[in-house]
Amino acid sequence: MSNTAYINNIEHQFKDGETVLAFVRRIVGEKLIPTLCDSPNLDSFGSCRICSVDVALEKDGKTKVMASCHTPMTSGMYVYPSTDSIKELRKNIMELVLTDHPLDCLTCEVNGNCELQDVAAQVGIREVRYPAGENHLDKTKDLSHPYMTSDLSKCINCYRCVRACDEVQGEFVLSMAGRGFDTHIVKGTDQSFMDSDCVSCGACSQACPTSAISDIFQSKAVHVEETTRTVCTYCGVGCNLEVSTSNGEILSIQAPYEAEANGGHTCLKGRYAFKFYNHPDRLNSPMIKRNGEFEKVSWDEAYDHIASELTRIKSSNGPDAIAGISSARTPNEENYLMQKFIRAVVGTNNIDCCARVCHSPTALGMQRSFGTGAATNSIDDLEFAEFILIIGANPTDAHPVTGAKIKQKMMKGTPSIVIDPRRIELAKYATYHLQLKPGTNVALLNMMLYYIIEAGAEDAKFIDNRTEGYEEMKTEIMRLNMDELEEITGVDKNLVKEAALAYAASKAAMEFHGLGVTEHLQGTFTVQLIADLVMITGNIGIKGAGMNPLRGQNNVQGAADMGAQPHQGAGYMDVTDPEMQSKYNTFYGVKDVVPRHVGYKIPEMFDAAIAGDLKAMWIIGEDVVQTDPNTKKVIAAMENLELLVVQELFMTETAMRATVILPGASFLEKDGTFTNGERRIQRVNKVVEPIPGCKVDGQIIVDIMNKMGYPQEDYSGPGVLAEVAGIVPFFKGATWEGLGDNGLQWPVLEDGSDTQMLHIEEFKRGKGKFHFFNYEKSHEVERHEKDFPYIITTNRELEHYNCGAMTRRTGNVEILTEDVLLIHPTDAIKEGIADGEFVCVESPRGKVDIRALITDEMKEGILSSTFHFPEVMLNIITSDEHCSEAMCPEYKVVSCKIRKSKGKAKHLAEAQTV
């Protein structure tokens, strides 16, 4: 069969699988055929019929009207896209639509940017000939929600919102009810947006061609002067955003459909949680703390103060008495400059970033197994995945856009395993949920390896050709006693066996993991065992497979890539290697300034500060007091410093303890690049100028570098990127221009080509390395389980981002107002705790009061909560136990005991309920 077809009798070639609409649009242009129910990221649906065309099977033959959006092209088709009768038909359909649509365009929020208006104009409708009849113009608006709005009198029943909610987000909030003329959109069980299960992703608002479903930012309105494409600052999915501005003020955010990272979708954080940027709480002047009070000072005064303090400390205590924590929320370029400042100007390797407290075990473990500490495949590969394995990650809350894609796959029947102590949303769709006890990942993975080897289900060819250390690992694994491990993990061994064999049987299984893997005593070992599992089944180097850490912060991949870690510099070169040391010194144009000993990791910084060895710290955009474990200890460390510079947007718990505060700029106010979880380096473009009094963080670092005698050019995204490309091997071909709209996935070769998948022919380290590790009980539990019999594991909620400094200053706080304690009903009964009551949770470090939420998502004896709100300060109870290898804190396993709150918290609870 040929792919020849005709448009108005002119011969063309169509592509396989192309619809008539796509064919005509590609050849003749976007505008020729109008559409209403069609949308770029939705399946064709065929409700509006505006896209009808005439089709014949022979030249000028008998035609049939067909809806072009859902009619596939076939060989020899003669398409006549705009005959007179077709034009007439479109006009007549449109006329019918207008019989049930308010004619008050002039006062409508989308006037001028309304698809209905455009199509009406295009088909040339002049009057509605029908006499006034029944209509839906009296529908009332729904303004119940902090973001989503509806005015269903404007609804044309195109179903785009319903399909967006189903097909893009997978939430099934919207549906059509009634039949015939009575057909109408309902939310949930005919509720308001606020009462429904809506997760405020905004997909429906973006999809709706009119103002029938919209948002409070009127994101489809035309009073926009300019739109700027940039990248979301929240999670590692790296969604592209299109930000509309007018008079230098941000109006709204939409998602570009052609964005490779997110294809027209976002979550509520990226799309709606931007109002923090000009919130009245923004810090707007440098401040120095004098006699316990912050005093506003000029930038020069602040810089002079910092420079002289740093110089003093450096000369009296040496450069290692100074440390920096860079921010994974800021661009690569700023991270690069920060580590350069610490290394080449201060002269120490005491630089770390929040990767320490999240994915440092991933980076280390994957480097040990494969040679590269980054996701091996791309999110796009999900399309090809035949099996999904999720370990210790809750993507629908923490990586919502990827989470939605995974959920869609699972709902459509892709077999899957979820390994998580909580019955997270995806566990409800998974084929297997292995609900293990917190802290027993190693035991569970060893069980999986055991059963795969026992059944002979391993990929012998892959093991032979591509790996080493297999036999040693196998010998150790086969010695393990499955009954013991069953007891340790609390998961039925037959279920583990079945799941393991299902995973091994799949041709392409894609693995994702999160902090439920890393934030443990055996975090790095767990990562290495996942690598074992991936290699033993040959699930790497092929499409739809691989090992894919879901990176938490938007640029945590980048911060580590740029060298914001104490043992490796920019581009992961070993600082203790003399050759690399001299390479860095030469590149930075200094002589013997960059030292050759590894610096402090974040937890070591706190210890050193308490011990008096560390005198000064410089922290950018990280609230260590609220988010690092064991708050009291962190505070003690902060208070023991002589100089604490905090570069921040808001007066966080950490900023309060600073000696100098420097007001930085948000992602909306600067240029640079973020690298998402699939190694995609994407351009962050400045949308608005920094609010008065603030400075771009990169420029602040440049200023202080210059002040301290190191010549560094003024900050610019493209400029610093060019410098980075000179030292980071896998950025070699990355240029500002070359990155384009969709970015490039590293390694970016010199010719500008990028890399969707790693380790295809061979591993970065040559052969993939198998390791064996035996299960070791969490020290925390070992030590405290007698007196503190419960385990609390920490998690994140969709609506808030980490310490919440940003999201709590947006409408998100109206959707989720506080941290809560998830507790199993049996435990609640045992402890006499009712739903909504305050619970006092006590660990060996301290106690906090949290409101209980009784749910069978938890197992008995296991609790869970978040630390988004400073009112709770959950990290008062977390420990400073950490991963034995990477020093990532053990946030996921904290021993505690609980009782109903009395006293203050109880009064608080009562006051709130009145």
Added chain:
Amino acid sequence: MIGKNIDGSGFDFDFKVIRAQGSYICGEETALINSIEGQRPEVRVRPPYPAEQGLFNKPTIVNNVETLSTLHFIIEQGGAAWKAIGTERSSGTKLVCLDSFFNKPGIYEVEMGTPMSTVINDMGGGFKSPVKAMQIGGPLGGLVPVSKIDDLKLDFESFAENGFLMGHASIICIPETMPMIDFLEHLFDFAAYESCGKCFPCRLGTKRGHELLRKANTSDYKISKKLFEDLLNTLEEGSLCAHGGGIPLPVKNAMEYFEDEMKGYFE
């Protein structure tokens, strides 16, 4: 003959009867499939056809009970015997339901190709009271004036040639005393009520059609001929399924054969 490994043949067959909830649109195969899945009975686009992706996205054959009932005969007597009944292109028999305007109402199994006059006069025993037209083949079937009875035979070809539709071939009589506009008003009301509401032409068009006719019937409002024609064409060409697409046929028949009666309602 149901269950696993029937008669040692290695062939498994099982079935389940699902009771419909009485929506007319569930006569449309994809809406029927949706409703069996527990979804809103709403028409799906084709392709994919049910035979490729139907119930729960699995290949699905959708047949009428009447079709399935013929299997018995075909299995027993063979395809050739079935084919020998009826006409060249309309094989076998048809079950015809005659309404209470007939002297002998009831369901008749009639060989295809039988003259309609035989069905009406011999089998049905003629009309009890004067009838001016018959709607044959369901609510989407054509409107056959009694004057056309002698031209028609009970087969697909004959109905199509004469601009009607055999459909399920059952006959509803329209008595002399019923004004044609009442009948059309009722027809549009039915169409609007039973529309699944998915596609624009049918959801809106059937409603507006009903409103136009009612207004003309109950006031001195005169319908624009052009508007009415546009509406019928929009329904016929634009609708996603045969529901919206089928309503214009009886209306057009009525406009043709009962022009005198109808013209007073139009401009």
